[in-house]
Amino acid sequence: MIKTDVVIIGAGAVGCAIARELSKYEIDVIVVDKNEDIGGDASKSNSAIIHTGYDAAPGTLESQLVVAANPMYDRLAKELDVPFRRIGAILPAITLEQFEQLPAIMEKAFKNHVYDVEYKSAAELLEMEPNLNPEVKGGLFIPRESIIDPFILCQALAENACENGVHFLPGAKVTGINVENGRIKSVLTAKGEISTTYVINSAGLYCDEIAAMVGKADYKVVPRKGQFFILDKNTSCKVNHIVLPIPTKVTKGKLMCPTIHGNMLIGPTAEDIPDKEDKSVTYEGLASIEQDVRKLVPNVCIRDTITQYCGLRPNRNPEGLHFDMYDDLYGYINLSGVRSTGLTLSVAMAKYVVRQMLWSGAKLNLKENFIPRRKGIVVFHELPINEQAALVKKNPLYGNIICRCETITEAEILDAIHRPLGAKSIDAVKRRVRAGMGRCQGGFCGPKVIEILSRELNIPVESVNKNNPGSYMVSGTNK
Amino acid sequence: MENIFEMFCDVAIVGGGPAGLSAAVAAKEEGSQKVLIIERDNALGGILQQCIHPGFGLKLFNEELTGPEYYGRFIKKAKELGVEYLLSTMVLEVNAENKIITCVNSQTGLTLIKAGSIVLAMGCRERTRANIMVPGTRPAGLYTAGSAQRLLNRQNIMVGKKIVILGSGDIGMIMARRMTLEGARVVMVVELMDYLAGLTRNKVQCLDDFGIPLRLSHTITKIVGNKRVEGVYVAPVGPDRKPVVEKEEFVECDTVLFSVGLIPENELTKKAGIKIDPVTSGPAVDQYMQTSAEGIFACGNVVHVNDLVDNVSSESAIAGKYAAKYAAGNLNAHTRLVRCVPGVNIRYICPQFIKVGGDEEKARLYFRVQKPMKQVTLVAKSGSEIILKQKEIRVNPGEMNSMEIETSKLASDDLILEVDSDSQA
Numbered sequence: 094m095i096k097t098d099v100v101i102i103g104a105g106a107v108g109c110a111i112a113r114e115l116s117k118y119e120i121d122v123i124v125v126d127k128n129e130d131i132g133g134d135a136s137k138s139n140s141a142i143i144h145t146g147y148d149a150a151p152g153t154l155e156s157q158l159v160v161a162a163n164p165m166y167d168r169l170a171k172e173l174d175v176p177f178r179r180i181g182a183i184l185p186a187i188t189l190e191q192f193e194q195l196p197a198i199m200e201k202a203f204k205n206h207v208y209d210v211e212y213k214s215a216a217e218l219l220e221m222e223p224n225l226n227p228e229v230k231g232g233l234f235i236p237r238e239s240i241i242d243p244f245i246l247c248q249a250l251a252e253n254a255c256e257n258g259v260h261f262l263p264g265a266k267v268t269g270i271n272v273e274n275g276r277i278k279s280v281l282t283a284k285g286e287i288s289t290t291y292v293i294n295s296a297g298l299y300c301d302e303i304a305a306m307v308g309k310a311d312y313k314v315v316p317r318k319g320q321f322f323i324l325d326k327n328t329s330c331k332v333n334h335i336v337l338p339i340p341t342k343v344t345k346g347k348l349m350c351p352t353i354h355g356n357m358l359i360g361p362t363a364e365d366i367p368d369k370e371d372k373s374v375t376y377e378g379l380a381s382i383e384q385d386v387r388k389l390v391p392n393v394c395i396r397d398t399i400t401q402y403c404g405l406r407p408n409r410n411p412e413g414l415h416f417d418m419y420d421d422l423y424g425y426i427n428l429s430g431v432r433s434t435g436l437t438l439s440v441a442m443a444k445y446v447v448r449q450m451l452w453s454g455a456k457l458n459l460k461e462n463f464i465p466r467r468k469g470i471v472v473f474h475e476l477p478i479n480e481q482a483a484l485v486k487k488n489p490l491y492g493n494i495i496c497r498c499e500t501i502t503e504a505e506i507l508d509a510i511h512r513p514l515g516a517k518s519i520d521a522v523k524r525r526v527r528a529g530m531g532r533c534q535g536g537f538c539g540p541k542v543i544e545i546l547s548r549e550l551n552i553p554v555e556s557v558n559k560n561n562p563g564s565y566m567v568s569g570t571n572k
Numbered sequence: 573m574e575n576i577f578e579m580f581c582d583v584a585i586v587g588g589g590p591a592g593l594s595a596a597v598a599a600k601e602e603g604s605q606k607v608l609i610i611e612r613d614n615a616l617g618g619i620l621q622q623c624i625h626p627g628f629g630l631k632l633f634n635e636e637l638t639g640p641e642y643y644g645r646f647i648k649k650a651k652e653l654g655v656e657y658l659l660s661t662m663v664l665e666v667n668a669e670n671k672i673i674t675c676v677n678s679q680t681g682l683t684l685i686k687a688g689s690i691v692l693a694m695g696c697r698e699r700t701r702a703n704i705m706v707p708g709t710r711p712a713g714l715y716t717a718g719s720a721q722r723l724l725n726r727q728n729i730m731v732g733k734k735i736v737i738l739g740s741g742d743i744g745m746i747m748a749r750r751m752t753l754e755g756a757r758v759v760m761v762v763e764l765m766d767y768l769a770g771l772t773r774n775k776v777q778c779l780d781d782f783g784i785p786l787r788l789s790h791t792i793t794k795i796v797g798n799k800r801v802e803g804v805y806v807a808p809v810g811p812d813r814k815p816v817v818e819k820e821e822f823v824e825c826d827t828v829l830f831s832v833g834l835i836p837e838n839e840l841t842k843k844a845g846i847k848i849d850p851v852t853s854g855p856a857v858d859q860y861m862q863t864s865a866e867g868i869f870a871c872g873n874v875v876h877v878n879d880l881v882d883n884v885s886s887e888s889a890i891a892g893k894y895a896a897k898y899a900a901g902n903l904n905a906h907t908r909l910v911r912c913v914p915g916v917n918i919r920y921i922c923p924q925f926i927k928v929g930g931d932e933e934k935a936r937l938y939f940r941v942q943k944p945m946k947q948v949t950l951v952a953k954s955g956s957e958i959i960l961k962q963k964e965i966r967v968n969p970g971e972m973n974s975m976e977i978e979t980s981k982l983a984s985d986d987l988i989l990e991v992d993s994d995s996q997a
């Protein structure tokens with residue numbers, strides 16, 4: 094049996110952030126996930142916005158954590174080499190009725206301690222955002238709303254945690270938890286039993302099932318589906334900020350914003366669904382996005398879409414973000430309701446968890462040799478020409494472009510495969526270096542990436558998966 | 573600059589497919605000294621390298637050749653004439669003003685090429701599942717037909733065993749036959765429109781001969797499966813092309829191939845600031861295949877999607893010839909610009925412009941119709957005056973038509989092309 098101090102269930106943003114935070118201390122940590130790659134479920138299919146918390150419900154844990162998390166990203170992004178940009182959000186009121194709601198939204202921002210929200214006139218908004226609906230009456234500017242690469246955020250947290258001694262166990266679905274005398278004893282996974290003192294349940298959509306394993310299932314996860322469009326970088330009608338709709342009583346609504354890599358992101362829908370594995374986009378969902386976003390940006394060109402995807406928010410009933418520890422179950426930490434701001438608050442949640450562990454008597458001594466920095470994969474096409482030239486001289490594989498749409502070189506793909514917690518599947522390569530994320534969606538590079546993975550991992554092509562086992566890319570070779 | 577390799581040539585050609593090869597040969601024949609092809613693949617031939625089926629060259633050579641046999645003839649000629657080429661070299665940028673190409677490979681590294689003139693011959697890419705927004709999940713087993721063809725014919729890899737093909741384009745139909753011959757089961761070909769997207773001969777030879785059903789006026793309404801494709805829902809569409817969901821049926825398969833059209837690959841062209849025709853998605857050209865940027869020519873599928881490579885070769889020879897003339901300073905100035913205007917039932921005309929009073933007294937127009945018709949007359953008018961009539965038994969959006977015009981007859985600034993139905997006349 095493997096022995097450790099802490100088992101974190103789930104390698105999403107929350108699990109990875111906690112792993113990295115704990116890696117600063119002298120304590121053994123194993124992160125287990127049912128998936129083959131780190132990066133979670135919800136954490137790889139969201140709007141990729143680092144929120145300020147201006148619109149959270151004041152006084153809640155969610156408000157506290159999101160507001161605390163936002164300022165942490167400047168330093169984090171530098172330390173861990175994560176693409177991050179403070180582009181700011183605007184909240185335009187298109188109708189008079191919406192215009193009348195602005196003071197209340199401003200007041201709520203104050204209550205959340207987000208003081209830098211500003212009023213902007215229609216003329217100012219149109220200057221900031223020329224493609225905005227010209228009927229705009231005025232609106233708010235929320236300067237610290239930001240965009241991030243959500244995949245790299247998780248990878249960076251995980252790689253850094255790994256470098257500082259945390260173990261990651263992929264493909265290890267948790268099937269049971271043993272409790273003895275009111276203490277956690279061990280965790281049963283598809284890859285064996287792990288004896289541990291602490292279990293941190295950050296299993297997202299499945300956190301209720303984990304909670305049930307220790308008899309603490311006083312809530313249910315209700316997946317809330319969010320569908321999106323991604324548009325081509327070359328689309329004619331773009332925005333420079335995160336353009337948010339004024340929320341209604343029912344929904345926060347659908348937004349349009351640039352992604353960190355220059356595409357346009359439009360969505361999401363908000364649909365409560367019964368099935369945690371239903372990751373399908375629908376005619377109705379996509380049509381509703383187009384209809385709603387047109388009200389904000391009338392000329393948006395949906396035809397330029399290069400992909401559509403959906404994510405499931407691990408919403409909870411009863412609602413709200415919850416952190417729970419139990420007097421009668423030492424060592425068990427339950428995180429639930431990490432719904433639509435979880436990417437943002439993950440890093441603050443990590444601090445919060447560690448503090449709660451300390452309070453509960455955990456012995457956590459800071460390491461002396463913690464390595465705070467992580468170097469990302471060099472992005473060839475973002476370099477100035479003389480640096481590109483020097484790089485190819487040094488390593489000729491930078492001269493071999495594999496993905497034509499995103500201009501990704503063989504050297505970058507090899508780095509993605511061979512670094513710690515490296516890529517073992519087509520999607521894992523795609524999320525690390527964007528090969529296949531462009532307008533042809535892997536039509537050109539897919540066949541080459543299959544061969545590279547097969548060669549580098551020394552496996553037959555039919556064993557190359559899109560992501561998890563069973564998602565084989567090709568059926569075999571011809572003799 | 574340190575670490576940057578520099579080269580010079582008269583005519584630089586981006587892309588070594590049939591278009592680039594034919595342009596290179598023509599440029600040499602026109603007397604250009606140094607003609608250089610830059611190709612990102614590790615071999616010349618372009619998309620035809622994966623087209624191992626016969627059916628090429630009927631028009632140009634009066635023979636039925638395979639893809640490799642067809643471009644093999646051009647490579648042989650190009651080598652005899654001393655055309656130079658860089659392989660495994662990706663062009664990253666074309667500067668239209670200075671005629672400088674930035675490219676990269678593993679041998680010379682980052683490379684700048686200064687050219688007298690440039691021919692763009694980058695071909696096209698395939699439209700994807702996402703472009704046409706098919707609902708459902710995103711499992712493994714979704715391929716464009718061309719990617720599956722590449723895997724099979726160049727890498728010897730089969731993508732799946734039980735296949736549904738969406739779109740009745742030529743690549744899809746050819747792959748239906750190829751996959752069947754390799755032991756896969758092609759369950760059906762599904763086509764949204766009520767007519768075939770590709771060539772009729774491909775339907776006969778690739779579907780009918782193998783008993784593969786073609787479902788016209790149908791579409792895929794949903795893709796099912798979280799790991800690998802488990803199946804698709806297929807439904808008929810109404811006259812508005814919207815699916816009739818009540819009539820949806822589940823079709824089991826492990827693979828979906830998309831043969832839903834090609835898009836000229838013009839990222840370099842757009843970045844260079846060259847004008848694009850929104851209908852063809854390729855650069856607007858004149859009869860010399862010159863783009864809106866002086867000295868930058870374009871030919872082949874990068875200009876408009878061709879169904880016959882023979883047309884590509886002929887059109888590209890023009891581009892090569894005039895690119896050579898331009899590089900040598902011998903391209904005569906024109907006196908007047910005539911616009912080619914698509915009239916009744918014409919989707920587009922290529923070239924988009926004709927220059928009058930320059931070098932050439934004849935110009936060949938290539939064009940596609942909007943909808944299929946039988947027993948028609950193609951009519952070319954200069955303003956309101958009819959200058960040419962040509963009878964056709966049938967016209968079809970999937971099959972390109974062409975017509976040769978005497979430029980001296982172009983009195984008006986507008987050349988209008990239309991399809992007239994003979995039954996009405």
Ligand SMILES: Cc1cc2nc3c(=O)[nH]c(=O)nc-3n(C[C@H](O)[C@H](O)[C@H](O)COP(=O)(O)OP(=O)(O)OC[C@H]3O[C@@H](n4cnc5c(N)ncnc54)[C@H](O)[C@@H]3O)c2cc1C
Pocket residue numbers: 102103104105106107108125126127128132133134135136137138139140141142143144265266267268295296297298299300303317318319320361403404405406407431432433434435436437438
């Ligand atoms: C449509 C949408 C838009 C969003 N937009 C934003 C946004 O703009 N900004 C923002 O901050 N947040 C956003 N969010 C929220 C954010 O994405 C989530 O709150 C966050 O990703 C949750 O992270 P997580 O690590 O808790 O969960 P996940 O990323 O879902 O990770 C949970 C992990 O647990 C693993 N797991 C589950 N069960 C088991 C088991 N039995 N054994 C082992 N492992 C298991 C899963 O495999 C998974 O990897 C959005 C969410 C959605 C769906």
Ligand SMILES: Cc1cc2nc3c(=O)[nH]c(=O)nc-3n(C[C@H](O)[C@H](O)[C@H](O)COP(=O)(O)OP(=O)(O)OC[C@H]3O[C@@H](n4cnc5c(N)ncnc54)[C@H](O)[C@@H]3O)c2cc1C
Pocket residue numbers: 586587588589590591592610611612613617618619620623626627628629661662663664693694695696718721742743746837840871872873874878879880881882884
């Ligand atoms: C699958 C398929 C089946 C077909 N079947 C038939 C048939 O049966 N009969 C028939 O007559 N015609 C057929 N055709 C049509 C014919 O093959 C095409 O019209 C012809 O190949 C187009 O030639 P091209 O040179 O324009 O493009 P391509 O053949 O695509 O060549 C373009 C070249 O440019 C290179 N390139 C692109 N961008 C760059 C860059 N940035 N840097 C360097 N190099 C670059 C590419 O690698 C490629 O080699 C078929 C086409 C396809 C796709």
